[in-house]
Amino acid sequence: MNYGKQIRHKWLLEDGMTFLNNGSFGATPIEVLAVQREWQERLERQPLRFVMRELPVALRSAANQMGEFIGAAGEDIVFVDNATTGVNAVVRSLIGTLQPGDELLTTSHVYNAVRQTMLYVCKVTGAVYKEVEVPFPVQSSGDVLERIKHAITPRTRFAMFDHITSPTGIIFPVKEIVQHCKEHGILVMIDGAHAPGMVDLNVEDIGADWYTGNFHKWLFAPKGCAFLHATKQQQATTHATLISHGYNMGFHAEFDFNGTKDWSSYLSATAGLEFFRQNGGAELRAYNHALTLQARNELLRAVPQQLPAPDDMLGSLAAIVLPVELEEQGDPIKQTTAMHDVLWDKHNIEVPIFPLSGKILLRVAVQCFNELPEYQHCASVLQTMYNSNNA
Ligand SMILES: Cc1ncc(COP(=O)(O)O)c(C=O)c1O
Known part of the structure; x- marks a missing residue:
């Protein structure tokens, strides 16, 4: 099956955005x-x-x-x-x-x-x-x-x-x-x-x-x-x-x-x-999982850290810890929402950022309309942000 850019026309997703958040609400084909x-x-x-x-x-x-x-x-x-x-x-x-x-x-x-x-x-x-x-x-x-x-x-x-x-x-x-x-x-x-x-x-x-x-x-x-x-x-x-x-x-x-x-x-x-079956079923799931591991590796190269989880504990979602402290006094949701908004407003990247147990996590999702360059783009933006201490 052809996935990534080749299949994306089956959804209404806007052109030009890097949509790495199938996880929150899914995306329904036309x-x-x-x-x-x-x-x-x-x-x-x-x-x-x-x-x-x-x-x-x-x-x-x-x-x-x-x-x-x-x-x-x-x-x-x-x-x-x-x-x-x-x-x-x-x-x-x-x-x-x-x-x-x-x-x-x-x-x-x-x-x-x-x-x-x-x-x-x-x-x-x-x-x-x-x-x-x-x-x-x-x-x-x-x-x-x-x-x-x-x-x-x-x-x-x-x-x-x-x-x-x-x-x-x-x-x-x-x-x-x-x-x-x-x-x-x-x-x-x-x-x-x-x-x-x-x-x-x-x-x-x-x-x-x-x-x-x-x-x-x-x-x-x-x-x-x-x-x-x-x-x-x-x-x-x-x-x-x-x-x-x-x-x-x-x-x-x-x-x-x-x-x-x-x-x-x-x-x-x-x-x-x-739709799932006609577009590969198990093959689609395997594509999503393999790309998730690649995406996770790209993120780890940009923001080096310990492996977040063994590969076999991941499906089509992967999270990393961002090198940013949670503000002691502030509202964690406000802080992570502001970080999300920078990625969306400045870079057209839709990706969620969550607080968890005192840390700040960024989570990518992989659906079959995604492809590796999208995660590489996200990783390079993160690398620039954290190297220039600009988050
Ligand atoms: C683990 C978990 N439970 C429940 C929900 C809620 O799903 P829904 O918004 O469809 O009720 C979510 C949504 O992301 C979830 O990740």
Whole structure:
């Protein structure tokens, strides 16, 4: 397959920019947007027939097809708008089951929206929020697993771990982590926001009580297209955050209809999957991974430092530490946003910069429309900035 510049015309991405952030929101191909538009128009031709008769069948059919791809029975997954929604449904469903002093565990790499949801539920229930520090650079899968094992206590009731971490792009050993949690009777959810399309995903094999993942990030679906998987045992007590007609009427009834909305992104998930397959599937994923390692190496040449993570813990994201101190008094998000803005405003490079555990990280993403010179350009800009102490 031809990737890089040769395939970029399949997206609406502006010419001239160096777009190194597929990770935040994904990028939907023009042909998938066209399928989405068809679904929207189909609804508008006869709204009642569509919503009452056609939608329930089409949604379940899409769930079955997507389930096959992610290693889950279609009946055990529901569509949600995004991973944040999946996480909220599960964590907020714990209210009423938690006692004061019970512990909710995650790691220092957790996505902030997920952290806030867990903090909210702790505030409401009197449970205790715990974050185990996973230092970056990350040493090994074994080290991550050991740190998590040590953080578990007899009061740990629920744990949430990333499949692929947001600020650092690290693939966590989720199967082993889940197995350990299960052996200790802990309910566990995996936040796989980045996993579908980036790694070869088998949700049932991982074995968590819940798993949520986005189709809009790495699987080319339109924005607002994600899934929540729950084991049969958990389905009856997993409630949609938006309570509607289907409350307490089963997993599908709870999630498949919760008020009038635009369902076209869910119904176009299969078009995203089809695009992924037609454009190489495993070959596309391999291109992204190989280019990620090359991109990471370019960045390390420009900003020398210890290897941030073993190669086999990376998929299509890679982060490095920037040689800049976090301001002691200031707001870290303001500081990193200002650094991002310099790269965008002065150099037309779209790349995220995050604070993490007292450090400042820059993270590149690789999607098949990217190519090596884009990362070389970013690396040379960084080299100039840090050599001239101008950041
Ligand atoms: C690990 C992780 N969890 C959750 C999310 C939230 O995804 P969404 O904005 O689709 O809800 C992200 C987004 O980048 C993420 O990286």
